[in-house]
Amino acid sequence: MSSAPNPAAPAHVIDLARRVLEIEADAVRALVDRLDERFVTAVTLILASKGRVIVSGVGKSGHIGRKFAATLASTGTPAYFVHAAEAAHGDLGMITANDVLVALSYSGSGEELLKIVPLVKRQGARLIAITGNPDSPLAREADVHLDGAVREEACPLNLAPTASTTAALALTDALAVALLDARGFGPDDFARSHPGGALGRRLLTHxxxxxxxxxxxxxxxxxxxxxxxxxxxxxxxxxxxxxxxxxxxxxxxxxxxxxxxxxxxxxxxxxxxxxxxxxxxxxxxxxxxxxxxxxxxxxxxxxxxxxxxxxxxxxxxxxxxxxxxxxxxx
CATH class of the missing domain: 3.10.580.10 (CBS-domain)
Structure with a gap:
């Protein structure tokens, strides 16, 4: 930092927080109008897969990817997360021709992901890309591209991933819920995958x-x-x-x-x-x-x-x- 921080006025703090929430809410609302047949294709591709869903990303996109993989795994779709950098150093062996790779990168040009994409496709795995740039290299290589672009970040500098990660989180949640519904995944199924939680106790205890x-x-x-x-x-x-x-x-x-x-x-x-x-x-x-x-x-x-x-x-x-x-x- 160039100088010591000054105590913020309460009104300014509230105004800034409200603006962040408004920007992120607008980013999610914008996704609604952009949903089209590509989303259906992505859901169909995953349902038709005989393997697992491998989710990959780097940085903040990687954090969203980990959450997405966890949500899928707990709602009836076998999935796990592979860090793109680690995939290039041996973890790529976990991916098979029957799998679907979901790659998250807002820019769509991250070197780590682009390095493994040709190898994954050569094995026969299908690729779903979630980016903020439909013309990016990752989007062009994908079998299905889902547009997670946002008008602006909630960060006042328009630099830190904020609205873009919120949009990616919402879009992957939409995918997970669509898959859950298509599989007929119900409360009893959810309880069996969460036996240690409160919901598991409520649904499994007789x-x-x-x-x-x-x-x-x-x-x-x-x-x-x-x-x-x-x-x-x-x-x-x-x-x-x-x-x-x-x-x-x-x-x-x-x-x-x-x-x-x-x-x-x-x-x-x-x-x-x-x-x-x-x-x-x-x-x-x-x-x-x-x-x-x-x-x-x-x-x-x-x-x-x-x-x-x-x-x-x-x-x-x-x-x-x-x-x-x-x-x-x-």
């Missing part, structure tokens, strides 16, 4: 994975005294007990809320039977349902516990909000 079973499930017979039901609730610590018939079919539930209502009514806990004060026909869920369905059911019905029943209506488990929280479903 009620059977988090429910309590066996002796951990509080239950009493329908002819039990209310006092016995309270003892069972205390033992299990779930804030409720199921009421079942002789064949373990669920006939009702008695919860903390029912207990408060019993107290308010002056119920005689020593003589009353639980069948007289229980809530009949409680909502149940199947063990093979997703745990997130149980969470949604609890929230919708404003309840804190759910009984788990088999196809015949027999009690096989139970869960509450705490169980879902421990499983990080909610």
């Amino acid at each position: 009620v059977s994975d988090v429910m309590r079973s066996g002796a951990a499930v509080p239950r009493v017979a329908e002819d039990a005294l209310l006092a016995d039901a309270l003892m069972e609730m205390t033992r299990a610590g779930m804030g409720m007990t199921a009421i079942v018939d002789a064949n373990e079919h669920i006939v009702g539930i008695y919860t903390d809320g029912d207990l408060r209502r019993s107290l308010a009514s002056g119920c005689d806990f020593g003589t009353a039977r639980v069948a007289d004060v229980m809530s009949r026909g409680p909502k149940t869920i199947h063990a093979n349902a997703l745990a997130v369905e149980a969470a949604d059911m609890m929230e919708t019905r404003r309840i804190s516990q759910l009984l788990v029943a088999d196809a015949g209506g027999r009690l096989i488990g139970a869960l509450n909000h705490h169980d879902l929280m421990l499983a990080k479903v909610i």
Whole structure:
């Protein structure tokens, strides 16, 4: 820097930030009108490939390329990133005739990429170029060229890649989403490729994975005294007990809320039977349902516990909000 920086006025900072966002938003909006059959050709070329998508670039374009490859890989299109400079020193051997190379370069004249393009094409791989110059050497060599040109960079000097990288990011996201849709890639597929994340937990965790079973499930017979039901609730610590018939079919539930209502009514806990004060026909869920369905059911019905029943209506488990929280479903 030629001199020490001066403290910026708050108004100037806000104005500059707004201008950056406006320029970058305009750059992305301009892409919409430029989308044409070439975009469709690029999607079709990748779908028809029997190999993988190899993404390459240098500098800021390389950073966008890494993100693009990661997005593709997590949404059903096998892909990886190869740095153009490293490709010329051995990594080119990872590219086969069945692959598609997506090369990102705003100028379209980067020496590192242009050096490997003839070698890639000689192997029979197809080339998709994303540049800001349709007349660039890279664009001319490509089987498909996608125009990512911007009117100006958001940098006040019009030098640092800003709007151009935003446009490239948006254009590659559009490609990834179009491929995702064409492959019929759904939430379950996404969860399988993200098993360690919150979405994976929500989409892969079933009620059977988090429910309590066996002796951990509080239950009493329908002819039990209310006092016995309270003892069972205390033992299990779930804030409720199921009421079942002789064949373990669920006939009702008695919860903390029912207990408060019993107290308010002056119920005689020593003589009353639980069948007289229980809530009949409680909502149940199947063990093979997703745990997130149980969470949604609890929230919708404003309840804190759910009984788990088999196809015949027999009690096989139970869960509450705490169980879902421990499983990080909610």
